Amino acid sequence: MLKIYNTLTRKKELFQPRIPGQCGMYVCGMTVYDYCHIGHARVMVVFDTVARHLRHSGYALTYVRNITDIDDKIIQRAHDNGEAFTDLTERFIAAMHEDERALSVLPPDIEPKATQSIPDIIAMIETLIGNGLAYVGGNGDVFYAVNKFAHYGQLSGKNLDDLQAGERVGIDHAKHNPLDFVLWKMAKTGEPAWPSPWGDGRPGWHIECSAMSTCCLGNHFDIHGGGMDLQFPHHENEIAQSEGATGETFVNIWMHNGFVRVNEEKMSKSLGNFFTVREVLKAYQPEVVRLFILLSHYRSPLNYSNEQLDEAGIALTRLYTALRGLALATGLAIDLGYVGRFKQAMDDDFNTPVALAVLFDLARELNTAKAAGDAEQCAQLAATLRHLGGLLGILQSDADSFLQGDADEAIEQQIQARIAAKKAKDWALADQIRDSLKAAGVILEDAPNGTTTWRREG
């Protein structure tokens, strides 16, 4: 039985889909004006893992992750670059898809873009105005009137009085209430714009997600996810918009992933302390980055450091080392004990650290079976390890290609020379060859049968 932590109730709840056997999930995706950083990678990997587990658990999942391809920062960046905003967004959408593929993130079923959802957005704003929840402000922008929505603050645990007491932004006289937020923003000269009943302009940030999610998944759906920082105001506003427009409950379960931190501080673009995915992938294999993310629970903070990435690399090496030398057979029986433990971990709010602990226990037993020469046991355990790894999006490479990278003829020659030296009991030469390879980052491992395998360090 799958349990999921719901931000709305602040506890783990038994997952009960609206329609048995089905699930609709919407995740707030990227605003595409720059390369994805590791924080974005975490969202992609975490919800990809959630999607994989839901599917494997038998739910017919519709996974929607949007792209915000129009907003103030995009306009600003395109202007700075002297290019059309569409050229900018197309470039970074392509880059995002590249990063995603590298990290073994399966594409969502639907990837709606804000600019392709303008009619739906306008329709929703008209409904909100019709319902008395939105108004045209003094500057022509359309605003949502937060005090007209009774449940405002239910997700973030805030109430309007507290919010107003802590108001830090300068008063905008175009609004009735400082906490009201923009639904439709009038275009200044030269800005991208779409025609609307209120004049040429563009959607506010929050409305696009309300429009796209309800269009793709219906007025009421199962799971809505995103980073912790979207809880307020973004998701709070989404609830106000969607429920205000449809009159129905919007979402059953809200999931929020924790931040990636650098030196105990949130990684973010505004702080400038971010590492882009492509930058990190220059130094670490993509699968290592994925494991690094999965080694922490999705709601916990994740500290980014080279030491942590290195450890993830060592951990992955341990798993692949266990698989090394065993054929990639398919269709083999798998060990149901481990499968059960794994499922139990994942069913407990997607507890990937515990699920991974199961894989390490499995690797230990596999190593023991290898030492005992039990081929049947080895095959079964290896098949189980690969199967469970696959559910997390890891361990799908050939072990040698992970451990060795590109084949290297020179290394093979050195190994042969060393085997000859060993036969001649010329230990000094054998050790010298091993040391020189070690200096080049190549580690040799002698097997009892006289053969030698190798792997690259780190």
Next chain:
RNA sequence: GGCUGCGUAGCAAAGCGGUUAUGCAGUGGCCUGCAAAGCCAUCUAGUCCGGUUCGACUCCGGACGCAGCCUCCA
């Protein structure tokens, strides 16, 4: 200031009211020509102070500390 959440061994990171987490590192052993890898054993825990309980790292209260949101942000 308001609202969240967190505080576990050398490091990272989980579960759990009484029984091995797991990975890395350390120590001892097996294996090895020596290593590496692997296996076995093993040392380091639960911020502090109260309370509940036969028993608390685990539940409750308080203190302290940290992070996040309250402003664009995954």
